[in-house]
Amino acid sequence: MSDLPxxxxxxxxxxxxxxxxxPSSPSxxxxxxxxxLVSRTNSGFIxxxxxxxxxxxxxxxxxxxxxxxxxxxxDARGRDEGRRLAxxxxxxxNRIFHRTVKLDRAAxxxxxxxxxxxxxxxxxxxLHFAIMxxxxxxxxxxxxxxxxxxxxxxxxxxxxxxxxxEESFDRDLQRYFWNQAxxxxxxxxxxxxxxxAAAEMVLxxxxxxxxxxxxxxxxxxxxxxxxxxxxFETGSIMSRIARAISRDGPPxxxxxxxxxxxxxxxxxxxxxxxxxxxxxxxxxxxxxxxTPENETTVGLLYWLAxxxxxxxxxxxxxxxxxxxxxxxxxxxxxxxxxxxxWHVDLFIKDTLEAPSQRLRWPCSYEDAAEAVTRSxxxxxxxxxxxxxxxxxxxxxxxxARIEETLAATTSLYRYWNVTHGAxxxxxxxxxxxxxxxxxxxxxxxxxxxxxxxxxxxxxVEQIDDEGLGLPSAGRRRAAARMVAxxxxxxxxxxxxxxxxxxxxAAGTEPHLPGFHHAVNEGTVLAEPWTIILIRAFSxxxxxxxxxxxxxxxxxxxxxxxxxxEGWNSLERADDCIRTLFYLxxxxxxxxxxxxILSDALASLRLADDGxxxxxxxxxxxxxxxxxxxxxxxGSEGTSAAVGSSxxxxxxxxxxxxxxxxxxxxxxxxxxxxxxxxxxGLAICG
Numbered sequence: 156m157s158d159l160p161x162x163x164x165x166x167x168x169x170x171x172x173x174x175x176x177x178p179s180s181p182s183x184x185x186x187x188x189x190x191x192l193v194s195r196t197n198s199g200f201i202x203x204x205x206x207x208x209x210x211x212x213x214x215x216x217x218x219x220x221x222x223x224x225x226x227x228x229x230d231a232r233g234r235d236e237g238r239r240l241a242x243x244x245x246x247x248x249n250r251i252f253h254r255t256v257k258l259d260r261a262a263x264x265x266x267x268x269x270x271x272x273x274x275x276x277x278x279x280x281x282l283h284f285a286i287m288x289x290x291x292x293x294x295x296x297x298x299x300x301x302x303x304x305x306x307x308x309x310x311x312x313x314x315x316x317x318x319x320x321e322e323s324f325d326r327d328l329q330r331y332f333w334n335q336a337x338x339x340x341x342x343x344x345x346x347x348x349x350x351x352a353a354a355e356m357v358l359x360x361x362x363x364x365x366x367x368x369x370x371x372x373x374x375x376x377x378x379x380x381x382x383x384x385x386x387f388e389t390g391s392i393m394s395r396i397a398r399a400i401s402r403d404g405p406p407x408x409x410x411x412x413x414x415x416x417x418x419x420x421x422x423x424x425x426x427x428x429x430x431x432x433x434x435x436x437x438x439x440x441x442x443x444x445x446t447p448e449n450e451t452t453v454g455l456l457y458w459l460a461x462x463x464x465x466x467x468x469x470x471x472x473x474x475x476x477x478x479x480x481x482x483x484x485x486x487x488x489x490x491x492x493x494x495x496x497w498h499v500d501l502f503i504k505d506t507l508e509a510p511s512q513r514l515r516w517p518c519s520y521e522d523a524a525e526a527v528t529r530s531x532x533x534x535x536x537x538x539x540x541x542x543x544x545x546x547x548x549x550x551x552x553x554x555a556r557i558e559e560t561l562a563a564t565t566s567l568y569r570y571w572n573v574t575h576g577a578x579x580x581x582x583x584x585x586x587x588x589x590x591x592x593x594x595x596x597x598x599x600x601x602x603x604x605x606x607x608x609x610x611x612x613x614x615v616e617q618i619d620d621e622g623l624g625l626p627s628a629g630r631r632r633a634a635a636r637m638v639a640x641x642x643x644x645x646x647x648x649x650x651x652x653x654x655x656x657x658x659x660a661a662g663t664e665p666h667l668p669g670f671h672h673a674v675n676e677g678t679v680l681a682e683p684w685t686i687i688l689i690r691a692f693s694x695x696x697x698x699x700x701x702x703x704x705x706x707x708x709x710x711x712x713x714x715x716x717x718x719x720e721g722w723n724s725l726e727r728a729d730d731c732i733r734t735l736f737y738l739x740x741x742x743x744x745x746x747x748x749x750x751i752l753s754d755a756l757a758s759l760r761l762a763d764d765g766x767x768x769x770x771x772x773x774x775x776x777x778x779x780x781x782x783x784x785x786x787x788x789g790s791e792g793t794s795a796a797v798g799s800s801x802x803x804x805x806x807x808x809x810x811x812x813x814x815x816x817x818x819x820x821x822x823x824x825x826x827x828x829x830x831x832x833x834x835g836l837a838i839c840g
Contacts (some may be wrong), residue, residue, distance in 0.1 A: 166378070187594075203282075204671075205290035210249055211670045213289065213683045217251050218242040219596040221459050224525065227484040228454030243524040243592070245669065250448055252286075259349040259453040265444045267422050268348045278350040281343045284336035285354035289361045291329045293673035293680075294742040304657070305753075313554050329364040333813055344411065348458060352415035359408035360684045365743035369402055387704035389697060392755050396693050400686070401746045406467040409460075413476040416460035423453050462535050466603070469542040469610065470690060480540075497539060499567060502532045507570045514580035520590060523582075527596045530575035533567070534600055537607040544614045546622070548748045557624045564611060568641070571604065573598075583648070586655045589745040591667045595681045598656050602682075605645035606691035609698075633667040642698060649695040650727035653679075653734040679734050685742045689735065696731035696752050700759055703728070728756055760767065 166584075236811045242250060259278070262268040270278065299604050342352045430442045461482045468475045480493060484501040491498070505512055514526045543560050579601050582589050589597075591655040619629040632638070654668070658677035674680050682688050703725055734754045739746025 160329045172668055185611070190708050200592055205287055205294075206249075207671045208673060209286050210247075210251075210288040211667075211674050212293075212681055213360070214247065214249050214251060214682065215592065215595065215670075216599060217248050217459070218525070218775065219528050219600075220462070220531050221251065221455055222528055223455070224530060224792070225452050225504075226458045226485075227532075228458060231484040234681050241267050243528075245520070245592075251459075252282075254448065254452045255282075255349050255353045255456065258449045258456070261445050261449045262349065262423075262551060265426075265442055267426055267445075268419070270346055270348055270462070274343070274346050277339070277343050278346055278348050278354075281336070282350045282354040282357075284332060284339045285357040285361075287332040288329075288336040289357050289683075292362055292364075292685075293671070294325050294328050294689075295673070302740075304733045317505045326364065333361070335366055340408070347415055347418055349416075349419060352412045352419070352460070352511065353456070355408040355415070356460065359406060359412060359463065359467070362685050362742040362744055363403050369743065372800075385483050385534070387701050387755075387759065389701050392697055392700075392751065393590070394750045396697075399744055399751065400689065402744060403686070405473070406471055408475075409463050409467045410476050413460040413464040416457050417477050417481065418455040420453060422649035423450075450557075462531075465535050465542065466538045466684075466687070469538045469545065472545055474546065475539075475542055495510075496543065496563075498535065500534055502536055503570070504529070505570075505574075510570055510574045512574045514578050516525065516578060516585060516589070520593070523590075523771040526575070527600065530571075530597075530600050530604075533571055533575060534604045536562070536567055537571070537604065539611050539680065540567060541607055544611070544618075548614070548617070551622045554625060557618060558628050561615065561618070561624065561628070564632050568608065568611070576604075580648070583655070591669070595678050597666060598652060598678045599682050599684075602652060602691050603684075603687050604647065605649050606687060608641055608645040609691070609694050612638045612645075615641075627738070646695045646698050647727075649691055650699065650730050652826070653692060653730040654727075656735050657730075657737050677737055679737055680740070682738075683816050685738055685745060686739055689742070689745050689748055692734045693748050693752060694732040696735075696756075699728040700725070700752075701732070704759060707759075709742055725756060725759060728752075732756060 159720045180559075199282070241247065259268060263270065263275070307589070340351070340355060340358065343354075460478055464476045467473075479495055479497055482497075483492060484498055486501050487494070487498050500506055512529065513525070514522060516523065518526075540560065540563060544557075544564065547557055547560060565612060579597050582593070582597050583601075586594065615632065618624045619638075620631060622629070656678040659666070667675040667681060669675070670681065679688065732749055735745050735749035735752065739749050
């Protein structure tokens with residue numbers, strides 16, 4: 156891709172003509188942008204501008220998510236320290252793109268990938284269009300890109316014609332490349348090669364640009380945000396959000412890519428085994444074409460597919476595409492190869508019971524980069540465990556099997572809190588001093604993690620409400636307020652992330668200096684997998700508003716953690732909505748969800764006739780940002796608050812007690828809940 160042009164052909168001429176014409180010219184057809192796009196865009200190339208966006212977003216993230224250090228497959232264990240540090244530094248390559256193309260060519264020469272010359276060109280075309288479709292999500296050079304939060308509820312009718320045409324050009328650019336990528340992947344669906352699988356993964360991360368029909372379906376929709384008795388209508392809000400999310404359909408591209416990567420990995424393993432038995436024969440000679448880097452790339456791409464499939468399947472409550480037996484860690488002893496669950500200690504390169512990874516900030520750049528990189532597999536493991544629970548519930552399992560999985564998941568949750576979670580809280584507190592790339596990496600992984608925690612909390616609540624676990628374990632979880640405590644912690648941290656990751660005021664230094672101007676204003680804009688943030692911040696906003704409404708109506712509030720405002724403040728919800736608004740610059744879905752939540756927030760504020768200050772320290776003001784107060788979330792917490800305060804006797808330690816409890820020291824509460832589903836739980840409150 157080094158010979159790609161500096162811009163999409165015709166784009167410069169288009170801009171020059173726009174500068175030379177009078178803004179109010181009535182002679183131009185409103186359809187000129189579409190015609191200009193068709194006539195001036197050569198779909199065989201990617202402009203330097205779009206390639207830089209792809210580089211600054213996806214390749215930037217993959218330099219953290221996908222490394223030889225954390226890959227569980229032996230073919231990817233080779234360590235080139237210098238190369239790894241270079242990829243973590245201020246200048247990095249399009250590593251995964253180039254290695255994918257090189258691997259495909261080598262595999263074809265070795266006979267592991269079979270395709271005709273025409274199919275090879277089609278595979279190139281599919282990958283290029285997928286990258287263009289991904290990058291054009293940020294092609295919002297018009298009014299929409301320039302909007303700041305909050306915006307008027309309705310667009311101004313006096314937009315200039317120039318703005319309308321530019322908006323049309325941006326939108327047509329997105330839809331054109333999306334449709335071309337979709338068509339190219341349909342034409343190459345039967346081709347089992349790395350380029351097509353990579354193209355499917357890239358497009359699987361992208362948000363589909365909505366057509367007018369998608370928008371029309373939501374016009375005029377103003378479902379009530381409150382019940383007749385004045386309660387916040389959580390069910391209605393969540394159903395509207397789910398409806399918006401469902402517009403993109405199931406994750407077919409990621410599932411197809413994962414199947415292809417599994418087939419290609421199996422083919423490589425089979426050929427390697429045959430080569431070992433056929434010394435000197437043609438098979439061995441063919442495999443010699445595969446360089447050590449090619450072999451490493453096989454493992455890396457397979458791990459990438461497994462990670463994407465794990466997150467995607469659990470979010471959409473679908474079975475994983477590749478079973479655990481087919482993606483076990485390569486260091487697993489042969490005697491345990493048929494285990495139906497991943498061996499956690501191998502993936503985290505640590506032990507859950509006695510963690511050794513307790514890095515704190517400040518530290519060196521290299522240590523911080525490695526620590527954030529090592530947190531990635533732990534996040535994937537939590538999503539995998541959420542998937543285990545979903546699978547058990549689909550199969551109607553109850554009792555001991557459920558409790559065993561809950562215990563394993565809770566142990567993983569506790570491990571995070573005392574290792575990577577503690578380090579990430581350091582980074583969050585000192586956000587402005589953290590280097591830009593590390594700031595972006597930890598923000599993405601942290602948001603992903605907290606979404607998985609909220610999904611886990613929902614499953615625990617369902618299991619206990621429906622009596623699917625063991626009664627004694629369920630009672631212990633209720634007494635410890637396990638569900639409420641997990642929600643409190645994750646929602647608060649999501650709100651705090653939202654408060655620092657969105658664009659700052661005009662004229663201030665961008666969050667990510669050196670990144671493309673469409674990305675660098677806010678850390679949140681560099682997230683490649685938008686749907687995860689949509690789910691995370693929308694869920695957090697709903698929980699905050701639900702709790703704030705309960706306090707408004709009943710005065711129910713319970714705070715731990717010192718003098719700061721409780722996180723049920725509507726200001727925290729507004730931070731989450733602001734994050735969704737800025738994601739809406741590249742995602743119609745995110746913008747729609749932000750509108751839904753803005754309506755709900757406005758309804759709450761209108762209904763608020765002056766209750767006591769939230770948390771006892773002020774209403775919707777920002778004074779409590781970064782504070783440590785909490786309120787209860789979860790049915791067992793709310794019911795206890797109505798009747799008595801007995802559940803507040805859960806074991807807690809502050810200050811000097813924390814060190815001996817094995818937690819982290821900070822102003823607030825350390826929860827050390829033991830014997831919950833057979834495992835310990837550490838939560839910062």
